[in-house]
Amino acid sequence: MARPEMQQDTEMPDSGKTIVMDVLRYRPEQDDRPVLQSYEVPFSDDMSVLQGLQYIKDYLDGSLSFRWSCRMAICGSCGMMINGRPQLACKTFLRDIYPEHVRVEALAHFPIERDLVIVMDDFIEKLESIKPYIIEKQPRPLAEGEYLQTPAERDLYEQFSSCINCMLCYAACPQYGLNPKFLGPGIIALLHRYNLDSRDAGAEQRKPLVNSEDGVYNCTAVGFCSEVCPKLVDPANAVNVNKMEAAKDYFLRLVRPRGGGK
Amino acid sequence: MSINLKRSxxxxxxxxxxxxxMLSALVGPVLVFITGIGVPLGLLLPENTLSYTHVHALAHSWIGALFLFAVxxxxxxxxxxxxYHSLHDLGLHPGxxxxxxxxxxxxxxxxxxVYALASMGYS
Known part of the structure; x- marks a missing residue:
């Protein structure tokens, strides 16, 4: 498949070095199961794994499918398993892996749609379920102006608001691998982000998700989610803080006056 | 997948x-030292630390009994x-x-x- 020169995503590197990229292929119309395919890719020291994949698509094999967009670790599209670890392809450099092979596979724990493209319906459904937006205490007329928030109030949730929905933490979480119904690290971090926001009054609505059988107690505090996060969010902290919240709610509901919430 | 809202x-x-x-992190190591190293080897602790009279006295006090019960x-x-959760982590999916x-x-x-401590009788 020839593309006009100007539209190609990569240029021919002229460093003379090549690296072998073993890429997981799955084309449902011809493959029974995913298989690795090797490509020898010329590379220069400034090339990311994503640029290596783009080189393959531009010059070696136009049929390779993968998601990408921003190339600078902000869109969260190019999460994949790189040598067995969930990473953003745009943030991982070929020079750091050379002379080893680069093994690139679709994100673990998700069904594969094609090659490196995963099915993310489960994640999107969970994302919608937590109401990831500010829920006002009461409707606020425009005339009242903007919400004011102190720096201290913002610091509470800022870290958790850095999530880019890249799903690396889901590929890292052994519990999500064992039970895909588990709400999971990233979604709980986002839920926590809104609960902590001084402008938000939605914590009560989000509580049943935290407390449920597929909620926070599926976590066994492995902590790998926080290690792989490319935006330095700490989902493990969000999950474990909410275990205590759920435990308080479990017992306090027994002493709370009726009608005062569920 | 559908979202399950049944309370856990x-x-x-x-x-x-x-x-x-929490308790094992706080007192576990020192209990191992007292019962497993200090007393048997006579290190730092008098030989009769865990004698029947001493331990009986400990268990017979309210604070001692509470401590033994908690531990x-x-x-x-x-x-x-x-x-139970390690079995699950190892993929054994316990039933x-x-x-x-x-x-x-x-x-x-x-x-x-509870029975053992209660049967000692407290006044």
Whole structure:
């Protein structure tokens, strides 16, 4: 498949070095199961794994499918398993892996749609379920102006608001691998982000998700989610803080006056 | 997938697990030293530290009894919960039987501890 020169995503590197990229292929119309395919890719020291994949698509094999967009670790599209670890392809450099092979596979724990493209319906459904937006205490007329928030109030949730929905933490979480119904690290971090926001009054609505059988107690505090996060969010902290919240709610509901919430 | 909103009963066991973990982190090492190293080898501690009279006196005081009860019961709950979840982590997906053993043994140990301490009689 020839593309006009100007539209190609990569240029021919002229460093003379090549690296072998073993890429997981799955084309449902011809493959029974995913298989690795090797490509020898010329590379220069400034090339990311994503640029290596783009080189393959531009010059070696136009049929390779993968998601990408921003190339600078902000869109969260190019999460994949790189040598067995969930990473953003745009943030991982070929020079750091050379002379080893680069093994690139679709994100673990998700069904594969094609090659490196995963099915993310489960994640999107969970994302919608937590109401990831500010829920006002009461409707606020425009005339009242903007919400004011102190720096201290913002610091509470800022870290958790850095999530880019890249799903690396889901590929890292052994519990999500064992039970895909588990709400999971990233979604709980986002839920926590809104609960902590001084402008938000939605914590009560989000509580049943935290407390449920597929909620926070599926976590066994492995902590790998926080290690792989490319935006330095700490989902493990969000999950474990909410275990205590759920435990308080479990017992306090027994002493709370009726009608005062569920 | 559909979102499941059934409330989990995990907090009961998670709190017992957490309390046991905290207690074992605080007093576990020193208990190992006293019972496993110090007394048997006569290091730092007098030989009769764990003599019947001493331990009986400990168990016969309210504070001592409470301490013994907490250590025995909470360590058991912590261990049972840990083992149960480790089985799951190892991919053994424990069924009702494993659950019964992992949580039944701590329950039994708790009841035995209560019975043993209560039968000493306190005034």
């Amino acid at each position: 009963n995990a907090p009961v066991f998670w709190l017992l697990f957490g309390a046991g973990g 025995v019961a909470l360590f058991f709950w912590h261990a049972g919960h840990r083992i 009702a039987g494993a659950k019964l053993v992992c949580y039944g043994v701590p329950l039994l140990a708790t009841l035995i501890a």
